[in-house]
Amino acid sequence: MATIAHNRQQVIARIVRACVQAQRSVDSVTLLAVSKTFGAEAVRAAAAAGQRAFGENYVQEALEKMAALAELRDAIEWHLIGPLQGNKTRVVAEAFDWVHSVDRLKIAQRLSEQRPAALAPLQLCLQVNTSGEASKSGLAPDEAAAVAVEVARLPRVRLRGLMAIPEPAASIEAQRAPHRMLRELLAQLNCRHGLGLDTLSMGMSADLEAAVLEGATIVRVGSALFGARA
Ligand SMILES: *Cc1c(COP(=O)(O)O)cnc(C)c1O
Numbered sequence: 607m608a609t610i611a612h613n614r615q616q617v618i619a620r621i622v623r624a625c626v627q628a629q630r631s632v633d634s635v636t637l638l639a640v641s642k643t644f645g646a647e648a649v650r651a652a653a654a655a656g657q658r659a660f661g662e663n664y665v666q667e668a669l670e671k672m673a674a675l676a677e678l679r680d681a682i683e684w685h686l687i688g689p690l691q692g693n694k695t696r697v698v699a700e701a702f703d704w705v706h707s708v709d710r711l712k713i714a715q716r717l718s719e720q721r722p723a724a725l726a727p728l729q730l731c732l733q734v735n736t737s738g739e740a741s742k743s744g745l746a747p748d749e750a751a752a753v754a755v756e757v758a759r760l761p762r763v764r765l766r767g768l769m770a771i772p773e774p775a776a777s778i779e780a781q782r783a784p785h786r787m788l789r790e791l792l793a794q795l796n797c798r799h800g801l802g803l804d805t806l807s808m809g810m811s812a813d814l815e816a817a818v819l820e821g822a823t824i825v826r827v828g829s830a831l832f833g834a835r836a
Pocket residue numbers: 640642663687688771810811812826827828829830
């Protein structure tokens with residue numbers, strides 16, 4: 607488990623180098639540790655190394671880990687980054703701090719209705735499909751504004767920004783293009799609709815540098831921290 611701490615230092619060094627290159631401050635980028643398929647012990651080891659934000663793809667798996675790590679609840683944040691079905695919104699509204707994968711208004715409405723009053727508003731990102739035909743999940747870029755304006759009005763959620771999962775690309779320039787598209791879309795939403803969005807959730811193990819160069823504020827990193835998934 608010592609390797610998670612070591613891997614985390616390597617990932618942080620990559621983020622720092624990319625921030626230097628982009629002339630951005632290092633604390634403008636949050637490292638989200640994607641712990642899907644890895645057990646509670648891996649999360650515990652990462653938390654002991656100083657990691658605070660964890661991303662999970664599968665609701666049931668995440669709930670089991672949260673139960674096993676209840677004593678860490680105040681020390682860590684849980685982010686849902688995987689697809690969310692309508693019948694799972696209640697447990698998600700009760701258990702998570704963030705949802706990055708909102709791809710329709712109905713889901714955001716349910717999350718807002720079901721967010722317990724005792725908790726802070728649930729932090730949301732809209733997932734946008736920046737890869738066209740190659741991917742089916744996420745809002746089309748030209749649908750994002752209409753949904754964002756409605757989600758921003760909901761009382762128990764707070765719309766923070768946009769998330770994307772671009773297809774892998776061969777060169778750093780090609781990797782940057784979809785990240786740039788997401789950044790420009792966020793700027794457009796803020797400028798035309800005054801939404802004050804501050805979050806770009808983009809970049810994974812393979813392309814975090816390209817994402818940071820294009821303005822990522824959250825990079826979602828799994829395998830570079832925890833190792834290859836089975
Ligand atoms: C699995 C996953 C990641 C992490 O991917 P790595 O390549 O392991 O860093 C990030 N975002 C989403 C949405 C994922 O499903």
